[in-house]
Amino acid sequence: MILVFDVNETLLDTAALAPFFEEVFGEAAVRGEWFLTLEETWMTATLAGRYHPFGQLAKSALRQTGWRHGVEISEARQGQLIDMLTTLPAHPDVAPALAELRAKGYRLTALTNGTLKAVQHQLAHAELDAAFDVILSIDSIASYKPGQPAYQYVADHWQVSTRELVMIAAHGWDLIGAASAGCKTGFIARRGKVIDPQLFQPDWQDDSLTGLSRQLIADVSPM
Incomplete structure (x- = not known):
């Protein structure tokens, strides 16, 4: 995945x-x-x-x-x-979790509703850019998440089915869109972020990227 x-x-x-x-x-x-x-x-x-x-x-x-x-x-x-x-700091759990996932052989993609130039600056400033195999922006297709074309864009980049993607986000709307496009989903319950399980249940959920990453490592094989 x-x-x-x-x-x-x-x-x-x-x-x-x-x-x-x-x-x-x-x-x-x-x-x-x-x-x-x-x-x-x-x-x-x-x-x-x-x-x-x-x-x-x-x-x-x-x-x-x-x-x-x-x-x-x-x-x-x-x-x-x-x-x-463009100069936001990373959450404290992000860098170590991404490093662990890379060490385990996972391919990591950043997908943003921001422009490519802006997200490249954001991730470089937060010292996260090197963690990703590719950084993608919906600006390239002029269609925002949670619209399904955004997730298909990632699948097309990797030349895989959307079923081979796990979308990880702190927003229920993002994950609902991803699931509708065929992706697996992982929810990070950042402060103030919730999902109503009567409406949507993500495949994995934790209150930190560290915890979510460990679930993924246990359940999902890297491609």
Whole structure:
């Protein structure tokens, strides 16, 4: 099996954005509202067949959040958010877990809704880029996750069936999309992230990438 990793929140810690939202809105918790708006924006774009690069959508979500709170968001603030997104730190469990998986012979793929240039910068800054065999962006096909073309894109890159992929993410919507495309799924229950088992049950689940990786090593053979 080939392991495929979501990037933002799954590998990289968006909690590092909290000081920005505290400064702009006076409340760090607004970060969650902004991210939910961003998710809604790219899913709407996907359903409507209207693609815009991730950075544009991130800025739009910030402007929308500002309007709801009566806060005017300047171009400089929008640029500051994008800069911070590209320099997020990795969750502490990520580097050792990826190193263990590589040592066991697994092929590792990063798959992001961000642009390729942005994710390459993100993973290099977090010192994770060397852990991956390939880094892929949906920007190449102009179709966001959780749409099925995103997961087929990874399968096509490796010239395998989607049944040979394990999608690993901290987002239920990502895993539901991957499962619908034929992939196996692994859920990392980062802080605040949940999946309703009455609606969807991932193949593997843990509250850390370390624990999830050990389950995969026990259950899944590398290709």
